[in-house]
Amino acid sequence: MSMLHTVNKSPFERNTLVSCLGHATAGSAILLIEDGVYGALEGTAHSDLLRGALADHSVYVLGPDLNARGMTDDQVIEGVSVVDYGGFVDLTEKHEKVQAWL
Amino acid sequence: MSMLHTVNKSPFERNTLVSCLGHATAGSAILLIEDGVYGALEGTAHSDLLRGALADHSVYVLGPDLNARGMTDDQVIEGVSVVDYGGFVDLTEKHEKVQAWL
Amino acid sequence: MSEPWEEEGPGTVKKFMYVNRKAPYGTIYALESLEVVLIAAAFEQDVSMAFLDDGVYQLKKGQDTKGIGQKNFSPTYRALEGYDVEKLYVEAESLAERGLSEDDLLVPVEVMSREALAELMNEQEVILSF
Amino acid sequence: MSEPWEEEGPGTVKKFMYVNRKAPYGTIYALESLEVVLIAAAFEQDVSMAFLDDGVYQLKKGQDTKGIGQKNFSPTYRALEGYDVEKLYVEAESLAERGLSEDDLLVPVEVMSREALAELMNEQEVILSF
């Protein structure tokens, strides 16, 4: 069974992204939402963290949250897919369960 | 002028203790309250962080918060002083201003 | 002996996991999560609780909340067994980082590695986090 | 030219610093902090705003909130000058960690080192954090 993990906090502020990545089994998907989208950006002190996760996980970022924060799709780490709320729903449909890392 | 810094979050969960220590100038005081008290404990992965701060700062921890969480005074890093709410007030009196690291 | 609801076939009994990652008292999540688990017990589901990150602090022995004016709800963890909530999983790495061992905990639990806990999470059908 | 309140002696004009450490939109602190600053301007105090840690994201250019259903309040930072709030300090280390530079910010600011900002905080009389 495959899992979708959501992370909604900045990796600069909290340990949730690190904790999520430490517990996400290979093949599970990760979606960054709200302040979690900062974790998807290229060129930050935490970019390597997420880049490393791309080997074992499909990683997504919520576009509306990205744009709200003044970031565009081309600032996202290569290999991370941008989705909208409909895409978020599709991801929850595709994966049997969702774990929110709050 | 000397400053009292308060930190109310666990160093395992958030970056506030690190940020506080990065900005507290020599001679300022640091008081750990609420979930911040975990940062004052001996034998954790973050103990060295606070131990290092003792050279330049007086560090205090709120006893009632410590006890609520099942910790006793003797589990606190050597050099950290335990205070009660009255002691908290005294610290704010002694230092000209208070900065809460929220 | 199997209980009647276990024979009602798939869909009736689901694997519920309550994930506890937050320290007690600083926020209400630990207490209100426990309130959910107590109610959930009546629904005869396959319930487990996971304690990781600062959530392991919820189970620390010797909590004394008189000084902060809040109620000490930690004895409730001991009452869980009476509600047939018996699967309490605690992450070994989270304990170690905090200098805690199984002896520091107020209830019997199963300590397991991060890897094993991750696998267990993967087997759940409903994961509730607060 | 000195303003009349500056001659009323000590105690009348205090150094107020508003410390912004949180990202916008995920929580309301950035917006409601700005609302305090706008009101504070009428009190003719010595006001400054510090942006550090995720607070630097508040000043990121190009915010477009249509997709999340919230109001884009970032233009308000540009209005601060009209309220005589002109001291906006941004921490260089916080920008660098986030791969940002002064060009990414929507208002003119003074970028300074963590050390210099720490000294500046030390000189304040009232520090408000949200």
Next chain:
Amino acid sequence: MKYGILVNEGPYQHQASDTAYQFAKAVLDKGHELYRVFFYHDGVNNGTRFAVPPQDDRKIAELWSQMAEAHGTDLVVCIAAAQRRGLLDEGEAKRQGKDGNNIAPGFRISGLGQLIEAGIQCDRLVVFGD
């Protein structure tokens, strides 16, 4: 597919209820069934009809109420969490001897069992919080 949603935070302070609302809308737009939205912890504060947000801001409680009106969405506020935080309907106000109530149209107050039931009945339960 049948969806349940859990909202752990109040409106405005955290983005959780905004995201939950946008997600709920997308669930409905895609033709899925939205079985229930359960409001727990400070999430109960989404259900107040007393809020008067600024003209140019979104009206979160009203948005939920409109969803309930348009789609028959079941918006359930946890009774225990609501009692702690002061959200009342007419029946609760009477029982508790309070002189008024503040629940918004389309919301109802009920027990935590409604959350567990959503977990059992729904294909997916999605949690939004801090």
Next chain:
Amino acid sequence: MKYGILVNEGPYQHQASDTAYQFAKAVLDKGHELYRVFFYHDGVNNGTRFAVPPQDDRKIAELWSQMAEAHGTDLVVCIAAAQRRGLLDEGEAKRQGKDGNNIAPGFRISGLGQLIEAGIQCDRLVVFGD
């Protein structure tokens, strides 16, 4: 010495208002003057008289009300934050066309200027939040 206190979070969800209350009590016990407690952000929810916490839990709004009654403590709820979150007094309810109000005794609703004024007038302003 003259103290001001700022409370940024609502009751129960975060410990902030508990700590602020204990601190305020200690300020009074030591014979200092408590000039004002200002409730901002979700802090406004401390001022509801509709809350009915469990029998064995502390009654946070009542504790504040009792402090105001016993010591004349000025408990000020920010009007803008209160409007967003649904805390009303009689005058506000009338102005906004709402059919009731929920403010607890001893609290009053006023503007953010009251916070700035506390910063100017007090020797110390202490902030409690998340």
